[in-house]
Amino acid sequence: MTTARRVVIEALATQGGHPTAEDLSATIAQHHPGIHRATVYRTLETLTEMGVVAHVHLGHGAAAYHLLGSPQDVAHLHALCHQCGRVFDLPGSLMDEVAERVREEIGFELEASHHALSGLCRACTSTTVP
Amino acid sequence: MTTARRVVIEALATQGGHPTAEDLSATIAQHHPGIHRATVYRTLETLTEMGVVAHVHLGHGAAAYHLLGSPQDVAHLHALCHQCGRVFDLPGSLMDEVAERVREEIGFELEASHHALSGLCRACTSTTVP
């Protein structure tokens, strides 16, 4: 447990929303200028392997990191509106049946929370009417 | 309809698998060295706006492009194994119920095929047993 790791975990615990590696890197830079971006990336990778954090792929590959097992973690899925970019939380059980079906059919073990779903949120749906 | 667009569409029709913009760019470079990478990217964007092609976000942000309405397009979803990286096709209707539920609950219009699902494929599940 090094300083950098403590700081990264702290940032994950503190920062709300769905911070990307770059977001975290930026936040950390403010309070701990000494900690290099590369270290943040490497630390996130290490912590992921250790099972302490996980990430969700939102749009365009910007993965959002979060602590595992934290109070606010309570397994949930994400839906990304590709119009306004907002992220909506969905119940973690939403895909249970789908996962079950995929498991039976092709033996694929779904990790539903690892990729966001996407589409249009209510607000953008109404705006988009041509 | 310009040369570049014809070539991009041709590449999409020809190239199997789930080519990324970079993949397409590379393929095209072999047969049509004149066509610049930037043009491929721009063309893909344009064709997307025109509704001719679409892309799926697989892992790490590398979007896979495909022609819309092509015979082999028949609406389907993708599941990405994050161990071996292979992409599996799933029936397009798989998420219908989920979409319905999300629509009712938060008014979110899901586009299930726009992001891949992810998890472990059968082969990797068995290999991973520690």
Place this chain on the structure above:
DNA sequence: TTAAATGCAAAGAATTTGCATAACA
């Protein structure tokens, strides 16, 4: 002809890597 598309080169972002140094156990 005239607007739109292209090629080029260069700029950008996000992320990774090699290596010497520093910190942890």
Place this chain on the structure above:
DNA sequence: TGTTATGCAAATTCTTTGCATTTAA
């Protein structure tokens, strides 16, 4: 003390942009 992690800078990879030129309609 001997790894392992870090800081740094530079390299990569993927993608976008400005602008002059070409092309299609």
